[in-house]
Amino acid sequence: MKTMTAAQAKNSFGQFLDAAQREPVLVTKQNRPVGVFLSMQDLEDTIWGEQALRAQAEGYIGPEASQRLLDRLLNAVD
Numbered sequence: 714m715k716t717m718t719a720a721q722a723k724n725s726f727g728q729f730l731d732a733a734q735r736e737p738v739l740v741t742k743q744n745r746p747v748g749v750f751l752s753m754q755d756l757e758d759t760i761w762g763e764q765a766l767r768a769q770a771e772g773y774i775g776p777e778a779s780q781r782l783l784d785r786l787l788n789a790v791d
Contacts (some may be wrong), residue, residue: 714739761786
């Protein structure tokens, strides 16, 4: 995970956005972590993955259907 200070993120916002497309960016202020910036794709992947795991745990879909869903999400092409 890349780390940037809040000042770096502010002063180089374009680079900050580019970095977040490659990996999550931890933002610090006065040497304390204050946030993490994710790309929309990372966020969607996380949310959809959690939904699939929750559905499986609650019995809404079986392991095979969960695996197909996760495979489709992980291999999705924009």
